[in-house]
Amino acid sequence: MSIKGMRKALFFIMCLVLVAGCTSNPGAKEAETQSLRVMFWDESYFFQQYGDLFAMQHPNIEIEVVTTNNIYRDLGPDTDYDKAFKDFIEKEQPDVLMVSIDQLGTYISEGKVRELDTLIERDKYDIETIYPALIELLKERGDNKLYGLTPNFYGSAILYNADLFAKHGVELPRDGMSWYDILELAKQFPTEGDEKTRIYGFDNNWGISLTQLASMISSSEGIEQIDTNAMKVTLNTESWKKIYQTALDAMKSNTIYNPGENGFRGGSMEEYYQSQPFVMGRAAITTGDSYILRNIKDASEALKDYKPFEVGIVAGPASSTEPDKSRNINVSEVFAIAANSPNTDAAWEFIKFVNGDQFAKIKSRSLNNGLLSRMGYTKEYNGISLDAYYKLKPLPVDYSGMRKIPNGFYEKFQPLLDSELKLVEDNSKSLDDALAKIETEAQVALDQAIKDQEEKKKEEEAKGGSSDGTTDDSSEGSSENSTDAAGSEGASTSSNSEVIIITD
Structure with a gap:
């Protein structure tokens, strides 16, 4: 074979090798399978709400759901929920954390979640059409930086x-x-x-009821029954008198x-x-x-x-x-990236998707999971505009102090509150006298509950264990929205028997 022929043959072989190299593994980087551990409260609902849609766009990312239901399974009445939650994360090592907005602040301060601003800037990810109130709430927890995003919210x-x-x-x-x-x-x-x-x-x-209405007013006004810094009951004040008098007048008006x-x-x-x-x-x-x-x-x-x-x-x-x-803008699911996650890019792809335009467009026809954070898609429902839900700015609500209050306090406080206000409703007692008595006796109950809690903790520590006895996050729902949620979401319907059961 001539030199020229050999060159042609060699060139042909090189082309075949190059073509084989280019086509044998197209998009190798994209096709490489990645594993992602996502924290959520229920695996089945996660895939229904988020996972299946995400998998269609990112078939190379395999999601494993780390269910928080396991946290609650072994909890006793005096379990320290915050510690159990942290222990769960430490054990399971999820890449994507699902936390409340208060928990987000804690994990930011402890350096356990990754800042998102650099990723947002890197990918030119649009957050301008996410409800500004939510961005403000989230940034407030992170010293004006974003550490988490939420696909939906509940507003009143x-x-x-x-x-x-x-x-x-x-x-x-x-x-x-x-x-x-x-x-x-x-x-x-x-x-x-x-x-x-x-x-x-x-x-x-x-x-x-009267107490429920007063609670809704106080939540909206940001007025608490207990100063958790000083651990003092603060019901006998002008602010509370105005709230209870307003609620009392409304109930007596029969409207x-x-x-x-x-x-x-x-x-x-x-x-x-x-x-x-x-x-x-x-x-x-x-x-x-x-x-x-x-x-x-x-x-x-x-x-x-x-x-x-x-x-x-x-x-x-x-x-x-x-x-x-x-104060009625509530967030139940904030997704954040664990600071020690080895799968930051995959975690960010998930957070981007569930907070993005495509996801919002798909979910815009349903109100099953609250309102969409991404604006411009859920404009109306059944011909009724939803613009009002996106108009107000948020006022900060911090329930973390409530976790300091021992469970035993409420066992004595609630019956006292109800009985005294019933006397007021029946015109058997003045509001001033009732609030004065409630504050005095409730303070005694609070002091005793704190003392009992401390003694129990010492006993447990002496035995080699620990007990906190404080309330968990589920007791924070003193706001109007939590009252509404209990009323609306506690209903389950059966199309076969047409029977509805309302859970208390």
Whole structure:
């Protein structure tokens, strides 16, 4: 073979080698399988809500769910939940942590989660269309830096029956109304008629008591029953007197729906919907998350004689001193990257996806998991605008101090509170006298509970164990939203038997 021929043959062989090298493993880096451990409360729901969609876009990233249900399995009444949570993370070593917004602050201060700002800047990841209130809340925990993102949130708004307002000539609600404004507006509606046909000025899904209403007002105003720094009960104050007097006047006005012991506890679908005056068009105002809109839609489809009405929504309840701000913006799932994760890029791909535009577009038709953080996709539900849920700015809410309060305190405090306020409702005692007695006796109960807790801790330490006895995160729900969630999410329906059970 000639030199020229040999060169041609050699060139041909080299081409074959290059082609084989280019085509035998296309996108080798992209196709390389990666493992990612994600922390979540339930594996099945995780894949339903996030995992399956993520896998379609990133088939090379295999997700293993580390379920937090295992934390609760062995918890006793006096278990230190915070320690159990940290021990779980230390043992399981998840790459992606799912934490509450308060826990996020703790893990930031301890250096256990990775800052996201550099990754956001590197990938030019757009956070401008994420609800600014959420970004503000998250940055507040991280000294103006982002350490976590949340795909959804729960917010409260003021919903009203525009038809009833027009019929009775009452001025429509406006953005930024406080609880004091809402209850005054509710009083302008008539109170005559029997319980099954009359209208109400205000309805909170299944009714509300004096103590519940006072708790909702105080949560919105940021006023606590206990100063956890000094461990002093602070109920006998002008602020609390105003709250309880407002709640008392509202209850006595007979415009607030409160069925008491006659409230719905189980029955048919029709009975379930009939137990909610606002859903049935018999209440002028309610407050809560977007779940109420879904209830209205379901009722209109389930009941033959259902009479539709025009629903309006405005932003609130707001703080009475800062009407453009709210303490009712709640986050349940913050995803963060563990600082020691060897899979930072894969973890970031997951967080980017579940907080991104594509995910928001897919999930925009459902309100099953709250409101989307990514704005511009869930603009309305059943023809009703959801803009009001995105209008207010957040006010910080920190429940970490409540974990200092021993469980034993509430066993004595709640019966005392209920009995004294019942006397006030029955005109058997003045509000001033009741609050004075509650504060004095509650302080004795708190001091004793702290003493008992310390003695028990010493006993456990002497035995080689440890016990804290403080409340866990689940006891933090003193806000209006937690009250709403207990009412709305505690309902389960069965399409076969048309029976609903409400869990207390």
